[in-house]
Structures are given as C-alpha cells and as structure tokens.
Amino acid sequence: MDSPLVPFGRPPTERADAARNREVLLCTARAMIAELGADHVTMDGLAERAGLGKGTVFRRFGTRAGIFRALLDAEERRFQCEVLSGPPPLGPGGDPVDRLIAYGRARTRFLLERHEIARASFERKGVAPPAVGPNFSRPHIRMLLAQAALGLPDLDTLSLQLASALEGPALLFLVADLPPGGRAAGCAEDDLGALLADGWQTLVERIARR
Amino acid sequence: MDSPLVPFGRPPTERADAARNREVLLCTARAMIAELGADHVTMDGLAERAGLGKGTVFRRFGTRAGIFRALLDAEERRFQCEVLSGPPPLGPGGDPVDRLIAYGRARTRFLLERHEIARASFERKGVAPPAVGPNFSRPHIRMLLAQAALGLPDLDTLSLQLASALEGPALLFLVADLPPGGRAAGCAEDDLGALLADGWQTLVERIARR
DNA sequence: GACGTAAACGGACTTTACCCCGTTTCTCCC
C-alpha cells in the first residue's frame, strides 16, 4: 500500500481523445452554423456529421446551449484581452468614462456581429446561468464606475442595470425581431449598432455629468 | 342572391366553446403553476388535467410560452390601467421624471412578484416576439422622456436601453440565479426589489439632471 | 327544427433535447 492516500498530482487534466473530440465538435458546429443557421443545428446532426456518438456531444457540452457558449467563449477571450490589455481608450490607461463609452461601443459591435450564436447560447432549462450576459460586462462596468468616482451609490446594482441596458437590446430583444422604434424594416445591422452605441454614449455621458 | 357579397357583420368573434376552454385552460394552468412550479407544467399534463386534447391547448396558445404570456397579459392589463389612469405619481398628472421613477418602482415590483411566470413566458423558438419585455415599458418610458424635455437625442433607442435596464435584471438575469453583487445568497425577493428600484431611481435622476 | 359550413377538437405522430449504462479507450505505473 504505497499508493498515496490522497491522490495528489493529477489535476483535472483532459484526456487526449477528449480534447481532440472537443475541437472536432467545435469546428463541425461552426461549419454547420455557417451552413444551416444556428437554430437548425441539432445535437444528433452535429454528432453524426462529426462522426461521433450523441452521448459524446452531451458529455462535452452538457447542453445544446453549452455548445454555443463554448463557441462564444473562444471569441470572448480575445475580446476580453483587448479590453484588459489593449490600447486606450478601450484598454487600461485612459479616463474611465471614456473607457466606459468605448467599452459599450466595442461590446455592442461584438454582440451584434455574433448575435446568432449569442442568442443560441441562451436557453432556460434547468439552472444554467446565462453566462454571456452579465458575466464579463458587469464587473468591468462596475470597476470603471468605481474608478470614475462619480459618487454613485450601490455600484453592484447599477452595474447590473447598465450591463442590461448594454447587452439586453443586442441580445434579446432585437436583431431580426424588432428593429428599434419607428424606423422599422430596412434597418441593417450596422445602423442598429450605431444607434445602440450612440445611445449608450448618451446614457454614460449623462450619468457621468458632474 | 341576397346574401351580401362582402361578409360583413361577422367580426372574428370567438366561438362559445372555445372561450370556455380558454378559461378552463388558464385556470388549470394557474393551479398547476401554484402546485408544481412553472417549469413542471407540461402541455400534455395541462391538457390531461383540463380534460382536453393536446391539440386544443396548442390551438389556443400556439406555444408553451403562449400560455404564460396569456396569464401575464391579464395581470399586465390591470397594471397598465394603474399607470395610464391611476393617481400620480404613477398615473398621469405629475412631473414626468417623478412618474418615470414611480414607474420603475412599480414595474420592478410587478415583475419580481411574477418572475416565475414572466420568465416562462420567454422562449426562443421560431419567431415569437418577446412580448412582455419592451412592449409596454418602452413606449411608456419614451413618452415620459419626451414630456420631460431633457434635450436627449434618439429617444427610440434610449427608451429601449432604459427598458432593458429596468426589466432585464428582474426578468432574465436573476431571481433564483444570481443575487446581485457581493451580498449573495440570503438576499430575499423584497430586498432585491428595493435594490433594483433604488438603482433605477439613481439612474433616472442622473439622466434627468439639468 | 334540419342543414351546411367553418371552426374547434383530439390524439397519434414527429422531432429533438437530454439520460443511462454497458463497452471501449486512454494513461499511468510496474
């Protein structure tokens, strides 16, 4: 019995085949999304096209939304890098209010460019946290608000509400459903992004006004 | 041929049995929600318990979310009455900024009290508009902003974002999932409502500051 | 009151997410 009582030394490393299959699945998913649109991607279809069993897909991603979340995560990471270590005004170094505005612009653009995946990464089944929404934006906004020292009370709640104002419209309420306000119909994605970005700037400037 | 060429006089009135069944279904649904929780209410279960066929349920409400939407609509209507014709500060007559604040408080409370149904009335399948979210709040907010004459540009977009800030947190991101910010865990519904309401007030006051 | 028609009904059928568990494969250690 010289085996260690506490099984040290084996941090939860992923098995090689598992890692490979994850990649295969993500690639296949991307291809299928491009080809069929996000909501015609079924778990069975994905499994078959990837040449794997259905069980594997679920083991990897837990749920349908999990796939889209994983897809988004990869891109999120790059986005977060820019925000956390890129040049101002988005990255660190500048005036916090300017950063807030720049963040909103960048985030809006990011979400609209990926709205299909972002939307699909939502799903209300069981108890899966939304993940995409407030998880990065909210603390970031909170931090910038704190830095800006505007004398605002309860930054926890405020940052939540502002994150909603920023992400909600892009993620949930529109894109393909309701173009904002009167100018319905012909409103392309870019225009929409510009409107939302400007709106965000107005909001932030008003709130930051001393 | 004395029958009229244009079949006037028959506006799309609902057949008596259909109306009765709608009521039965809504009542049964309410009972089941109270008993099992909203997300254990299945269409089969509802149909069986109501003593009707499944096809009927779908014909009536179109989709699972449709039931919850219908349930909410009834309550929504009462809420809207208060807002549209009740006494100030919520109802018409007072200062628009005060009304905006009062509206936020009332709406937050309304949504939190019904969060289970409100959440269930969402669903992303096909092309069903969210309905609950921006459909009443947004135009109302827009109107009050216009009345307040704050010199804000693009009220269409701004009202959308503010409606998101108001409804998003209550509807989507929390209640049972993530209590806001640091003070996790023990945060009851009432406290949450107070936090969100205060946050909303802060937001509006800042934006309205001349 | 009988009749014709459009609307409503019912439930079998299809599709899809997700579970389960016996089987296979990796990886570590000797």
Next chain:
DNA sequence: GGGAGAAACGGGGTAAAGTCCGTTTACGTC
C-alpha cells in the same frame, strides 16, 4: 509491454414540444 482503473464513447431510450388531419360541434340560415 502488460495490466488496472478511470475516463470517454456510443447509441438506444425517454419525455416533452409542436404538427397534422380526420372527426365533432357550435351557430347562422332556411
């Protein structure tokens, strides 16, 4: 290289949403 044990795999099974279509029923007309 061989063996043990844990992790990953596969695919049949289940449950629930949503569709279809043949049957029944309400309601206006004669």
